[in-house]
Amino acid sequence: MTTTLFRPAADVSALADALRPALLRISRQLRREAQPLGLSPLDATLLTAVSKREGVGVSELAELEQTSRPTMSAHVKRLEAAGWLKRLPPPSDDKRRFGLVISAAGRKALDAVRRRRNDWLEARLASLDPAAREALRRALDPLARIAGERA
């Protein structure tokens, strides 16, 4: 043990131990969220990512979202089948790669979900006091960095 003089480790460890269960629990809820409008939280995340980078490829998107290519391929297939996403035929001269873009329906669904504001997370946030929300706001950037968000 011997705690003195540069032992950030114990600190970090304690923080991790406290953070882990909370994060696991929250994500459990998050995923469970019923989506009367279609569009699960994951779908919304993916559509947002695509709309931020029109023409992105499946592999690139997989890397951005930190999943395997096959996983992303399946998501894209699903989102395309639902009509929320479109594949542009090879925009460049590379015939392997097609560009993904959000469809009109996708954008509409995304807007609708954003306008709803009665989902689980928002309700929870709304029930907190402003100081707690501020604390979360300040934690946003560190969380994004942990998540390994790119651009």
Next chain:
Amino acid sequence: MTTTLFRPAADVSALADALRPALLRISRQLRREAQPLGLSPLDATLLTAVSKREGVGVSELAELEQTSRPTMSAHVKRLEAAGWLKRLPPPSDDKRRFGLVISAAGRKALDAVRRRRNDWLEARLASLDPAAREALRRALDPLARIAGERA
């Protein structure tokens, strides 16, 4: 749109939109974590919960951890099979309910994992600057409240 004077909603909504993808991404990583020592992050969470409330029942634990009873039943079965958890035969005179306790092996595994401090989350936290960690520390309580932590 007309942002002034008491419109916490837009605020909360923006916070939720920023928080959601980060949380989803983090939990994805968290779950993916390989566990050379056995004991996934979920396992650790559950064992910790049990050790905090010796003698807890499956249903009560399910409620605490906010999962369905069958889900918890399966986890308990798994943890018991792994030898990390024990069921005490009905401690009260209620023959339906048995008390769950962590086994010696479970406690040992839990301690070992805690001592490891080279898991994904800790590594990420360690790579942040102290100010960022402090921001996260302050966000802990709000996060726990969102997660609906009880006692």
Next chain:
DNA sequence: TAAGATAGTTAGGCAACCTAACTACATCGC
């Protein structure tokens, strides 16, 4: 132009979750 890299898909499997339906025991009301 053959060798290797890269985009994306298919196949197969696993972990964690859910609901519905069941068994076994408890308790309440008459």
Next chain:
DNA sequence: GCGATGTAGTTAGGTTGCCTAACTATCTTA
């Protein structure tokens, strides 16, 4: 004292999201 109702836990069956391995098709480079 016994049926109705409730609660603890399990079983069965299905879904979602993720993975690796292996494949096809195309591009790039030596």
